[in-house]
Amino acid sequence: MKKKILATVLIAILSISLTACGKKENDDENKIVIGAVLTPHSEILEQVKPKLKEEGIDLEIKVFDDSSQLNPALKDGEIDANYFQHKQYLDSVADEKGFDFEVAGNIHVEPIGLYSDKIKSLDELKDGDTIVVPEDASNEYRAFLLLEKYNVIKLKSTASNKTATVNDIEENPKHLVFKELDGYQIPRSLQDVTAAIINTNVALQSDIDTSKTIIKEGSDSPYANIIAVRKGDKDKEKIKKLVEALQSDDIKKFIEEKYNGAVIPAF
Structure with missing residues (x-):
């Protein structure tokens, strides 16, 4: 006992x-x-x-x-x-x-901005090109909002900061392929895809020239x-x-x- x-x-x-x-x-x-x-x-x-x-x-x-x-x-x-x-x-x-x-x-x-080693403007995007976006919902939604602002895609009205995925794209005229990756892994994929949306802190840590964005958010972000x-x-x-x-x-x-x-x- x-x-x-x-x-x-x-x-x-x-x-x-x-x-x-x-x-x-x-x-x-x-x-x-x-x-x-x-x-x-x-x-x-x-x-x-x-x-x-x-x-x-x-x-x-x-x-x-x-x-x-x-x-x-x-x-x-x-x-x-x-x-x-x-x-x-x-x-x-x-x-x-x-x-x-x-x-x-x-x-x-x-x-946040769109970077590429292969194109210098949105006009150069071809049918079926691949763009990498961050895989977490909030930054993926943010990436899609940037692309929507420049008429690359159109999102569904139900798209959400908490649940965004590629399935929330309603219109994709150029049939772009969106690849989701962990944000910190995206810079390594640049040479293998047409373009990628990268968070600035990740770009800075990867020694990417942040002045070379094709499109990016404004100061009103x-x-x-x-x-x-x-x-x-x-x-x-x-x-x-x-x-x-x-x-x-x-x-x-x-x-x-x-x-x-x-x-x-x-x-």
């Missing part, structure tokens, strides 16, 4: 310990741990480190090679905030994944990259100071000079 009681106690202690390890919220008001992808997000964050340091806040930037891990890391309390996505993407996955997040601030837009935090955290003083620093004139100037239109301030 004593052994059974001891075993039960040990299991309970282990369970509590594992629960504690799985939830690592940072309660230090003088420190922010933020997750980001390398380009341009971590580069922009590096610029606000000195300003936040002056205000007594230590900014720790964790760069994730796999962007799909950034929201789970925020959910599990491994980081205080993340910076890599637009709200449309977050909305498209939040319910399914159980992400209870909110937007602390809009920081920048990365105009609603797809602003955000600082995402867990519900209830956006009013924390340290998060407010982070957003204020990122939305400063100094950061606006840095973005404009560093990325020359490939990244556009959204504030």
Whole structure:
């Protein structure tokens, strides 16, 4: 009996310990741990480190090679905030994944564009040519909206940011073939297809000249990259100071000079 009681106690202690390890919220008001992808997000964050340091806040930037891990890391309390996505993407996955997040601030837009090693204008598109688009619903929808804007295709009225696929194309006059790929894999496919729609951060990380787009979104794009935090955290003083620093004139100037239109301030 004593052994059974001891075993039960040990299991309970282990369970509590594992629960504690799985939830690592940072309660230090003088420190922010933020997750980001390398380009341009971590580069922009590096610029606000000195300003936040002056205000007594230590900014720790964790760069994730796999962007799909950034929201789970925020959910599990491994980081205080993340910076890599637009709200449309977050909305498209939040319910399914159980992400209870909110937007602390809009920081920048990365105009999505159509790139090609084979053609230089839409007029050169031939019947049956292949175009690669991002496979996640929000960016696939965004890609199709860009093509629709330039009369390449027409979408069904039921097309959605949360569920978009190639089946949502209603009119495709040139019988284009659309290939869906993970966004970060698309640059490798450029030599094998006619053209590809690539997110700007992916293009920058792949050393693609972002001035060579055939078509791209304008500065009025609603797809602003955000600082995402867990519900209830956006009013924390340290998060407010982070957003204020990122939305400063100094950061606006840095973005404009560093990325020359490939990244556009959204504030």
